[in-house]
Amino acid sequence: MMKYLLILLFTGILQAQTIELTNQKMITYYRFINKAENSIVNGNLEAAHSFYKEAFAAHKEPNAKDLYNSMVVSLNIKDEKDASENYYQLKCLGYSFDGDILKNRLESLTSEHKKCSFQIDLSYKKTLDSLFTIDQHYRKLSDGNYNKYQKEITRSDSIASVNLLKLIQKKGFPNEYDLGLSSANKVFFHEFYFIIWHQLATNLYSPQKVNFSQEIGKALNNGKITPENAAFLLDLNNGRNDYSSKHFSITQFVTSNGSNIPLYEQSMQKIAHVDCCYVTYVFFPEKRTESIHKMIKEITERRTKIGLSNVDDDLQKKIFMLNNTEYKFSDAMVEGMAFEKESDLEFFKKNMYKIK
Secondary structure, three states, X not given: OHHHHHHHHHHHHHHHHHOOOOOHHHHHHHHHHHHHHHHHHOOOHHHHHHHHHHHHHHOOOOOHHHHHHHHHHHHHOOOHHHHHHHHHHHHHOOOOOXXXXXXXXXXXXXXXXXXXXXXXXXXXXXXXXXXXXXXXHHHHHHOOOHHXXXXXXXXXXXXXXXXXXXXXXXXXXXXXXXXXXXXXXXXXXXXXXXXXXXXXXXXXXOOOOOOOHHHHHHHHXXXXXXXXXXXXXXXXXXXXXXXXXXXXXXXXXXXXXXXXXXXXXXXXXXXXXXXXXXXXXXXXXXXXXXXXXXXXXXXXXXXXXXXXXXXXXXXXXXXXXXXXXXXXXXXXXXXXXXXXXXXHXXXXXXXXXXXX
């Protein structure tokens, strides 16, 4: 068993090191996407608009995230024609604008109702939805106590992951142009990604049955998954932080209301206080040690090989998203930490800096 685990870990490390974006079309696409996002952060929307046009010329099936951000840029610079084209492309993909902060502005857009240029594979989607149901069944029953159904979760994870791998190998790694967006969340994270997520190398409840790294690498080069989602799933599947800028997360702290009910069982209405937003010293270039600079350089080298922005550009996106939620940058989330006692929270915050 120990020999098997060592082989598995070594294989994961090897796979993680060899994933690289080599498709020149996709390299060009993500170069312009990163330039567009940097321009948004810097307030140069005209430049962002131009970069999105360059990106979409290179890749005819742009990621839904990029369509959405391009639409917002076009709205803000009053290019209604371009905004309308992106809006109706997202509607073709099945994106739900219900509850969207831009809904009122978007409903005023007019455009020629062209026939959608692609067709959703409903059979593939139905099969993937059924696998996601298997993946979630005992997790939902457990109400967060996975130990209660550990054997059942292990078995269902095995069924879901093995069948997902077979499907991908047979039909190809699917994206929104194959499945639509009805089974994806508001930052375009597809439900079947959770099956891959649950094959993380460090899973305590359900040992890894399938490592999806090779399929993720193929999908990245075929334009079927964003670099952000690819990096996230690769790091999980291989038990590493090769691409993640989580070392530089923005954190919000949550404390309980002093009741005897565990914090994770309390509703948000009962939580006493949410305090945002904090970072560690490594967030600031001028405060970094030599070893931190070396780590950032190594992470950036790996990130750029799969089409991601460098670490410092990513940090600027995180800051930007605190006050500009109309855009969608999928790897720019605020992380939460929960504490039962105020004293524990204050001790933890001593070495952190409040930025908002």
